[in-house]
């Protein structure tokens with residue numbers, strides 16, 4: 394066997410691929426599903442927290458800052474383990490899916506809150522003054538003038554964060570979640586061949602490249618910002 | 620029956636912490652009048668203007684708009700603000716909306732008009748400032764003069780009783796100042812009541828019904844332009860105008 398043949402046999406082994414592709418596919422489904430749910434719930438919670446913080450009620454703002462700082466400081470793995478192993482002890486058992494979803498939602502919300510807050514702060518005071526001077530309420534000003542602009546400012550960091558955190562679905566293997574990397578790892582030890590990991594790599598590309606492309610397009614469409 | 624003022628400031632005071640910047644302003648603006656406010660930097664011109672729609676809260680005295688003291692706690696300020704337009708030095712257009720969207724926003728959100736109705740009215744307002752052809756353009760693609768005219772359209776579309784202008788031409792290139800002043804003159808001819816803080820002495824002299832000179836948080840002198848510019852009574856007014864002429 395030539396070196397090249399050995400390389401193909403090791404990383405692109407069709408026999409192994411044929412046997413394990415259903416595992417990879419179902420794992421991809423789990424990863425994509427949780428990733429999507431986390432993106433929706435994490436972004437929604439993050440935006441909501443940034444809006445609450447903009448109300449400038451001091452105790453509330455301090456709570457939000459504490460939440461964001463703590464969740465960004467802790468490794469998500471630690472949170473996952475706490476939720477999965479400690480919550481049953483206080484009568485709130487969580488399955489692997491819920492644990493991973495909840496952990497990553499909170500972590501994404503913490504980052505999203507900071508990005509949106511940064512976007513809100515970046516806007517000149519005159520924006521809300523102009524809106525308020527025409528009779529818009531605080532809430533109308535927030536939803537029609539402030540958030541759309543803050544969101545556009547926050548899109549690049551948010552995209553990076555959504556992708557980074559969706560990759561953390563792989564941490565779910567500690568709570569035995571059948572996500573794509575976990576399944577690939579089991580398959581490659583069973584078959585004594587790393588081909589399933591190659592397949593997992595392609596699965597990740599399949600999942601995240603479209604997200605990145607979509608984000609690029611959004612950024613281009615919002616080029617009104619000079 | 621004598622007409623009542625659109626705007627009446629009674630003993631208006633404003634302090635930022637311990638810094639007192641308005642120290643008893645009494646002023647009446649009558650329907651259809653254009654009053655220009657001049658005075659050195661830091662004399663409290665912007666503060667006074669911003670107290671008129673409560674972008675700043677006054678710390679004493681009254682702001683009476685069309686007979687209602689709007690500093691009272693039970694006043695719905697959002698309703699009042701529909702009747703008081705404001706035009707800003709930095710335009711403050713919403714960059715994520717087109718010129719049309721900028722003008723139509725309050726019609727939709729505050730007055731609850733349909734999209735079609737709001738756009739028709741917004742188009743009419745853009746027409747009045749001569750910018751129908753820029754309706755679909757975003758603020759970033761407008762010149763300063765055009766942006767400020769959109770700012771004026773955004774204020775007039777609500778058919779306010781009074782428009783407050785805070786140095787509307789100070790951020791403009793000299794070439795575009797004229798087009799904004801022209802729109803303001805036309806507005807005055809339609810009977811709009813206007814309170815204008817400005818450094819454009821030529822404009823104040825030619826177009827104002829009355830000129831107010833402020834210094835140190837008080838109105839030092841007021842009168843028709845010919846009087847204030849031609850024969851100022853107070854030393855501070857003379858000194859200010861002399862500095863101004865020297866600078867020109």
Ligand SMILES: Nc1ncnc2c1ncn2[C@@H]1O[C@H](COP(=O)(O)OP(=O)(O)OP(=O)(O)O)[C@@H](O)[C@H]1O
Nearest residue numbers: 635638640658659660661662663664665666667786
């Ligand atoms: N938000 C604020 N907090 C503290 N001080 C302020 C604030 N806004 C204005 N001031 C102060 O109040 C005084 C009056 O300011 P104001 O902006 O009303 O003056 P102005 O006559 O409009 O001046 P300019 O011609 O420079 O615009 C100034 O000393 C200014 O520094």
Ligand SMILES: [Mg+2]
Nearest residue numbers: 664665666785
């Ligand atoms: Mg000022």
